[in-house]
Amino acid sequence: MSTMDYLDPMNSVGMPELTDSGVAMEFLITTKTGIRNLSIALTETASPAIRKLIQAQLNVMIELYSDTCDLMMRKEWLKPYDLESQKVLDLRSAENAIYIAGLDLFPENTNRKGIYPSPPK
Numbered sequence: 001m002s003t004m005d006y007l008d009p010m011n012s013v014g015m016p017e018l019t020d021s022g023v024a025m026e027f028l029i030t031t032k033t034g035i036r037n038l039s040i041a042l043t044e045t046a047s048p049a050i051r052k053l054i055q056a057q058l059n060v061m062i063e064l065y066s067d068t069c070d071l072m073m074r075k076e077w078l079k080p081y082d083l084e085s086q087k088v089l090d091l092r093s094a095e096n097a098i099y100i101a102g103l104d105l106f107p108e109n110t111n112r113k114g115i116y117p118s119p120p121k
Contacts, residue, residue, distance in 0.1 A: 021077040022093075024068060028078070031065045 038058040045051045072078035079085040 021072070021075070024072050024075075024077055028065065028068045028072065031061060031068060035061045035065060 035058065038054055038061060042051060042054045042058060045054060069078065069080075073080070077089070079089060
C-alpha cells in the first residue's frame with residue numbers, strides 16, 4: 001500500500017471540517033457518558049445536599065448535550081432522523097480514518113520547496 005505524504009498541502013483539503021466534526025462527535029459521546037454517570041450517581045447518593053449538586057450538574061450536562069446535538073445537526077455532521085444519510089456519513093468517516101492512517105507521518109524527504117505557490121518569507 002502506498003502511503004500519502006501528510007506534509008503535502010493537497011492532503012489538508014477539507015481537514016478542518018473533518019477535525020471539527022470529529023471533535024464534536026467525541027464531545028457528544030463524552031457528554032452522553034457524563035449524563036449516564038451523573039444519573040447513576042444521583043440514584044446512589046444519600047445526602048440531599050450532594051443530590052441537589054448532582055441534579056444541577058446533570059441539568060447542565062443535558063443542556064450541553066442538546067446544544068452540541070443541535071450544532072451537529074445544523075452542520076449536517078449528525079442526522080439522527082435519517083438513518084440512511086447517517087449511514088453514509090458514518091461510512092465516509094470510516095473511509096477518512098483509513099485515509100488518515102495511510103498518511104506517511106515520517107517521510108524521508110521533508111523538503112517542500114516548490115510545492116507552495118510562493119516561497120515563505
